Amino acid sequence: MYREEIKVLDCTVRDGGLINDHYFDDEFVREVYKAVSAAGVDYIEIGYRCSRSIMSPDKFGKWKFCDEDDIRRAIDGIESDTKISVMVDVGRVEKKDILPCKDSVIDMIRVATYVKDIDKAIDLVNEAVEKGYEGTVNIMAISRAADNELDEALAQLEAESRASVVYIVDSFGALYSESVDHLVSKYKKFLKTKEVGMHAHNNQQLGYANTIQGIIDGCNFVDGTIYGIGRAAGNCPLELLIGFLKNPKFDLRPVMEVISREFLPLRQKIEWGYLIPYAITAMFNEHPRVAMALRKTPDKDNYREFLESMSAMEVD
């Protein structure tokens, strides 16, 4: 598949940070930035910009806050055409923590939101665009969005927001290809002046497949992470995505190298990837948090029991 408009965003450090509370050391972040840059990836998302007044720095590593100095130190001296993105969560950042873009090393701000908070998200993304950034709105937990509410949110985003991209975020890894078709076509119906993005999770081994489906349907912004690192079963693996996209600007080799050197050892220390409890929560269209909690108990591999507990949870 080759379409010049397709932009790839690597969110290894940002989504990977969800499984270690954003405590990556500088050297790891440098290696990721180096590999992603050499691979010709368009954007790298290096963490969250949260306000310290809201999220405690005692509980999270520096990539939860992405101070300008920390980013500069991590990328210092590395040749790169890759733009830098940070994510902001509605309700976890104050506007004063978003500098004017000309004073920042950041190029893009992605606003993560639920459908219900779309007004706040629009306010936040417009602030970012006004300050000079590229801005996106990423609608999380999309597999739970009520159809009529999503329609209204998309209509509002088209009319009121200055975001250039609106993402489908399959937080629960619950989408199938037919749901991707349905959502992309809905997004495109409303978003006449914006691009559609796809951020898929791999709980049912469909992260990559759903991303391809999104591309076929017309998404031009797609997310991946190296070796699929990310919350629960992780994300669409960047290496597969780059292998699929035929744009000659991409080079798979640096990604291969950094997987061998950094990600195999890391996988020994922190857990992500296909595990049955995540498949089960995805089948129930649930957040993986209950499966993540299970994985920290002695019952972590009692799959039948976990399945039965999920069934029992379904009440009216």
Add this chain to the structure above:
Amino acid sequence: MYREEIKVLDCTVRDGGLINDHYFDDEFVREVYKAVSAAGVDYIEIGYRCSRSIMSPDKFGKWKFCDEDDIRRAIDGIESDTKISVMVDVGRVEKKDILPCKDSVIDMIRVATYVKDIDKAIDLVNEAVEKGYEGTVNIMAISRAADNELDEALAQLEAESRASVVYIVDSFGALYSESVDHLVSKYKKFLKTKEVGMHAHNNQQLGYANTIQGIIDGCNFVDGTIYGIGRAAGNCPLELLIGFLKNPKFDLRPVMEVISREFLPLRQKIEWGYLIPYAITAMFNEHPRVAMALRKTPDKDNYREFLESMSAMEVD
């Protein structure tokens, strides 16, 4: 997805046997048979029927040969409506080793073939059907089949064979959803009186996704293996497939239980699943054998080097 015609075949023991030379012990096979039967799966493929005059019994375990007595012992006393299948490879079985169905515990014989051997496959499947079995032809390495030769083979299968199902076998795990669409539509064009089957591999994490795509396109016979066990990256995971199919006859719980009890310990002993070298061979549309060989060397995790060696291999 619910379509009454859809039949699921579990080939855990058969395809799993490709990574341990078919040396599963009886207890493991019994546990798989028990779980698959309780799960309501339509067929179980328990191994190959090879002739001992052709394949040496010194080099392979008993599930390479599937003697009637061995099968009977493995299933003895277990309540089941699941039909039993064995696979035969063109050139590895003599007709005399296929008993009349009335004297056998086997219900279905699946003939594995390359496009070039289609005449032999037709001869073999017709022999099986004549003897009373359900018969299928499984066209391997389909991602390498020349379009005109595949057309001819499918036309012949329709005209000359008594197979009730013809499978797409993505031996290299190289297909994308669009190639699945293309192949299923081609199969259906030629095979007016037969069902289309899908056997997918997971080298690019698309085993399950391509199976769903096949179902959407009209395949009514689909293969899975428990916990995705199988050669290289393995197969479409049966647990995901059953989670997707909404037919009330399926029960996921016994599959969950057997994964915890049998497959987690087994995975510590033998290797399958997503590993970068298999993703690389799939991207090059190559058999995973060179990646499987790599995995037995000290360079098993030198992914960049392996990628470069694969690129260098591409000659005219």
